[in-house]
Amino acid sequence: MSEEWLARWKRGQTGWHEAGGSAALRKFWPGLPAGSRVLVPMCGKSADLLWLEQQGLDVTGVELSGIAVRAFFAETGVPFDIETGDGLPLFKARQRNLRIHCGDYFQFTARPFDAVYDRAALVALPPELRPAYARHTRALMQADAVHLLITLEYDQSMVNGPPYSVPADEVKGYWPDLRRVGDKSALKNMPPKYREANLSEFVEAVWLNT
């Protein structure tokens, strides 16, 4: 699985990337006290990292691919330093509250975060890895942490992921405190393989626990 992601980054096959960031994040993110620590699992080169930091938050991303991490800093123009130590290599933005740990999310440990923002991380994983992802993410969250999750829903029997369809029942099974606060048809922005499969429904669902 990891090899496939690394290969995608090598080929520049990053159709999920939204250059302007996520509209759902901007719409649903609750105000949090300045300095709150936010975790962004499997962050890619998401522009949302910078948006969250600009809200006064202390942002930590975790991403497998060094190509993605370097692309984030190159494309945003944010200067950075690299630290290597016991844990995953750390790319630290200079004079900003923003850093990305480069490596396997399942190996990432830290003291629990005040909030988690997940766009296209849970849905990047096949069904057999998702329970472990949910457990690991829960272990990285304070008991009262804010949790914003964006998932996709479509007919999985017609086309395979990633990104995978994650049914509402599965989401509620992992995190009973999440409420569905938004959903939007994403039929117009479907990646080509979904268009070719002629899906009649492709929904972006937004979940929040506050």
Ligand SMILES: C[S@@+](CC[C@H](N)C(=O)[O-])C[C@H]1O[C@@H](n2cnc3c(N)ncnc32)[C@H](O)[C@@H]1O
């Ligand atoms: C669909 S992309 C989403 C990226 C980002 N969240 C966004 O919204 O643009 C999934 C990302 O997860 C990364 N990834 C996959 N498995 C991972 C793992 N085990 N640890 C860390 N990152 C991983 C991939 O390299 C890829 O960048």
